[in-house]
Amino acid sequence: MRIKNDRTIETLPDGGLSWSLSSIWFVPGKKYYVAGAGMYEKSILDTANIWERYPPGEVTNYFTNCIRGLAANDILAVGAFGEIVHFNGNSWRNYFADTQLTAGGYFSVAMKGDLVVAAGQLFNLGVLATGKR
Numbered sequence: 001m002r003i004k005n006d007r008t009i010e011t012l013p014d015g016g017l018s019w020s021l022s023s024i025w026f027v028p029g030k031k032y033y034v035a036g037a038g039m040y041e042k043s044i045l046d047t048a049n050i051w052e053r054y055p056p057g058e059v060t061n062y063f064t065n066c067i068r069g070l071a072a073n074d075i076l077a078v079g080a081f082g083e084i085v086h087f088n089g090n091s092w093r094n095y096f097a098d099t100q101l102t103a104g105g106y107f108s109v110a111m112k113g114d115l116v117v118a119a120g121q122l123f124n125l126g127v128l129a130t131g132k133r
Helices: none
Strands: 002-005 008-011 021-027 031-036 038-042 064-071 074-079 084-087 092-094 105-112 115-122 125-132
Touching: 031 064, 031 074, 038 064, 074 115
Parallel strands: 021 064, 064 105
Antiparallel strands: 002 008, 021 031, 031 038, 064 074, 074 084, 074 105, 084 092, 105 115, 115 125
């Protein structure tokens, strides 16, 4: 795995990661998140420590397509079956019951100021979920 950091490219250790990954988000030098078939985090990019996986069901039970944040205490992840999860710096909150998707899922999420938009698909229809703080 590689991250473009300013004008350099750094190879990251992949110990403990799943073979199926879809997204990465990080605060350089502080916290790194990788998502896909599982959600993983790491604080130090070294080869001595493997990526820590959140146990299945602790944050999500489904494939995560996209993870994005505004700060280390303001992170959103979206994925299969309309799952949207938010990290506030202390704990993850799952909005699965609020999305009301029975199939499909969200593939991308963006945040700006107090606005959140998740884009996805339900069968052959496009789906947008919006939220405000």
